Amino acid sequence: MSRRGRRSHGAALALCAVVAVALLAGCQQAEQDGGTAAEEPRREPRGHLVTTVVTERAPVSTQHERPGTLRLRRVVRLYAEEEGRIEQLEVFEGDRVARGELLVRLEDDVLRAELDKTRATLAQERLDLKRFQDLAKRNAASQDDLAQARTALALAEADLKLLEIRLADTRITAPFAGVITERLAEPGDFVTKNTQLLTLADPDSLAAEVYVSELVLPHISEGDPARIRIDALGSRRFAGEILRIHPTLSEANRQAEVEIRFETIPDGARAGQFVRAELATAAVERLLVPFRALRQDRDGQFVWVMDAEGQAARRPVRTGIRIADQVEILEGIESGARVVTRGFLGIAEGKKLTRVDDDAGPAIATPDATPEDVDSMP
Structure with missing residues (x-):
């Protein structure tokens, strides 16, 4: 092998060694990373955040x-029961009067004259009856004559009583102690029967x-x-x-x-x-919930409750009277129901709920809830 070939072969061996070292380091780092990921627990997704109140029946006086x-x-309207001219009327609106006090007096000259005439007739009828009784004892008068005399006397007595009543009606007195609230006539006025003169009220x-x-x-x-x-x-x-x-x-x-x-x-x-x-x-005994827990849609009124599985459930309700910031529930939920009072935005039937706080008690600590979450809830 030439010198040049030997140099190329050595360089290739060196490059392979560098690559092997890098791969080994990468595998060790991957093992370390994989071990860390396996040791970290899986984070559970948190539910929809709400606040709730547990309902209970309690005696409430509203x-x-x-x-x-x-x-x-007690108001009395005083009317004239006889016709005639008013001779006396001295009370005005606001005057206090005693029971039996004379309020109005009408002229009574004609009635007194008729009364005197009737008294004279009555006296004569009594004499006639006595005379017929004496004659009947001597059989000088018939029983029919005696009966007619008795009838005439009875009629005269009735006429006398009627005139005495009419004469008393010319004087109007207060039926009870009170205050005059209306004066509808003046002295000198001529009034007919059933004309209202005064109104008397009991203060x-x-x-x-x-x-x-x-x-x-x-x-x-x-x-x-x-x-x-x-x-x-x-x-x-x-x-x-x-x-x-x-x-x-x-x-x-x-x-x-x-x-x-x-x-x-x-x-x-x-x-x-x-x-x-x-x-x-x-x-x-009433079942009350906060008024803000009451919802309304086209189907009527309802509330959201948190069921035993921690899920949202819609409950139609019928309400009664409102007491301050609470409303009475007549039908739809029972005592012990956990009613949602905040956190309605995004809530849906069957959705998992997480309680952040209880309106009727201390806050319940949950790992996923923070004060910032509560402040941002609708």
Whole structure:
């Protein structure tokens, strides 16, 4: 072999040695990398992040504020029961009157004259009856004559009683102690029968009238305490109680009228003033969820729950009354259900869920949840 051939052969051997060393190093590095990958545990994909609350039934007493108006429950309209000219009418709107106090007097001259005539007729009929009785004892008068005399006396007595009643009707007195709210005639006016002259109201009958929903009515009753605020008198609330619950509901809004009376009627309270009444219902077992957990679509209201397998499930519900930031669930879920309250964006039926936090308790630590995840949840 020539010198040149020997040099080429040596160079080829050197190149093969370098390649072999490189391949060996690569295999060792691959083994090391493969060992590290085999030792690292596989990372499980995390579920959809949500916050939840566990539902439970609890006795709840609710407060309801209803607008209303002050009304006088006892109001009497006084009418003329006889015709005649008004001779006396000295009371005005706002005047307080006592029970039995004379309010109106009509002229009665004609009636008194008729009364005197009837009294004279009555006296004569009594004499005639006595005379016929004496004659009948001597058989000088028939029984028919005696019967006619008795009938005439009875008619005269009836006429006298009728005139006495009519004469009393010319004087109108207060049927109870109260306040004059209307004066519709003046002295000297000639009035006919059934003409309204005055309106008398009992100030102690002042009460608040409010309208209450049919959902609340089953949980209140007569005698329940209430508080009344009169806007015209400031922010003070006055103690009261439910006096009467009307038996019928309005077909327009399904509400019934409720009357509330004051324990002590405040100074300055007047009929027609706007009021706000606070009613407290009796404690009732209710299933409540946060209002934000309630969803709505074209099929109606529903909530998302986390089932036993940790998956999302859609539950249609029927709701009752709303209490502050919570709403009552009447149908659809039971006590103990885990209801989703946040994290609705991207949620779907059967999707795996991961609880980040519980609204009704301390945070639950999960390896995949971070504070930044909670802050970014819808």
